[in-house]
Amino acid sequence: MTAVTPSTAAMGQAPNEVVVEASNLQRTYEIRRGMFRAPSQLRAVGDISFRIERGRTLAVVGESGCGKSTLARMIALIEKPTAGQLTLVGTDAVNQAPDRKRELRQAVQLVFQNPYGSLNPRKKVSAVLEDPLAINTTLSKPERAAKAREMLARVGLRPEYANRYPHMFSGGQRQRIAIARALMLSPRLLVADEPVSALDVSIQAQVLNLLADLQAELGLAYLFISHDLGVVRHIAHDVLVMYLGHAVEQGPKSRIFARPLHPYTQALLASTPGLSSQRIVLKGELPSPLNPPSGCVFSTRCPHVAPRCREERPLPRMLDERLVACHFSEKFLDGAPPVRADVPVLAVPMATSP
Ligand SMILES: Nc1ncnc2c1ncn2[C@@H]1O[C@H](COP(=O)(O)OP(=O)(O)O)[C@@H](O)[C@H]1O
Ligand SMILES: [Mg+2]
Secondary structure, three states, X not given: OOOOOXXXXXXXXXXXXXXXXXXXXXXXXXXXXXXXXXXXXXXXXXXXXXXXXXXXXXXXXXXXXXXXHXXXXXXXXXXXXXEEEEEEOOEEOOOOOHHHHHHHHHHEEEEOOOOOOOOOOOOXXXXXXXXXXXXXXXXXXXXXXXXXXXXXXXXXXXXXXXXXXXXXXXXXXXXXXXXXXXXXXXXOEEEEEOOOOOOOHHHHHHHHHHHHHHHHHHOOEEEEEEOOHHHHHHHOOEEEEEEOOEEEEEEEHHHHHHOOOOHXXXXXXXXXXXXXXXXXXXXXXXXXXXXXXXXXXXXXXXOXXXXXXXXXXXXXXXXXXXXXXXXXXXXXXXXOOOOOOOOOEEEOOOOOOO
């Protein structure tokens, strides 16, 4: 089944160029636990589909361990999918000759969570920014240096910072340098894996604004990974909510934030201050992806679970402009979802709503 995020085209706006399209992407790891035991299959990502157009941001949200970074690595062409199709700027990005793959790798760049770990401490900023040009282009040394300085200015840093080492900068400045490095080869898609999670809240907003400005200026597509719905609300056009490797809800941010139709999305929103009048604290651990629940992946923690949920896995279906994988989402279409008292959930009305 191919399930794709409803696009702007479907919403009556002019269609835009599709930068990346993923269809039924999967990634399974083989886990060996001892010499004489058969390996187990860990399905980190199961059946994810989406497309991102030029100038648009798809945010992927979910708890730690749900498969976000694995998805990011596949989209950034660092890791091969176990199954599924991936098309980047109109070209099959999985089954390609090494030469063509190298070219495609320039079209997608990654920004990581930790700007301390991702910048080589022994390299000056000038080298950090110029090396991708030295490897992939025929530009001369002065041309490379000029481009690096231009890029520093573009990300809000002084060109003379090129002569400094990464440790001389604050966390926010280092993340700006990492973004500058990612942009040196003029990519079409930026995959940002928790890019502001390690930064102070005041700095987060600055980096998010920078990403938004760069997107408007350069028409970049973003795959933005975060566990924080407050950040997602700031930056996303579309949202994909992941749970245990699966997409449980997927569609335009405005629809999903206004009325989440999957109980997991409802719980995520309720756990983010200021986004919901309800507080739902999910009890129980995230199940192991080595031993996922039968039926619906969320059935072991869902406040609305019914017998059918444990037997039959709900397939994503279109409801109120988004895809939702729940047998009972219709009941959330009008009014706030009722929170039952006999289920492992704590519902506490928030004292003040910020
Ligand atoms: N290289 C790997 N080998 C085995 N298991 C892995 C590997 N990478 C990730 N996993 C497992 O896949 C699942 C998803 O991990 P990850 O994509 O890092 O999630 P997230 O980024 O959402 O925290 C986890 O259960 C993790 O332990
Ligand atoms: Mg991760």
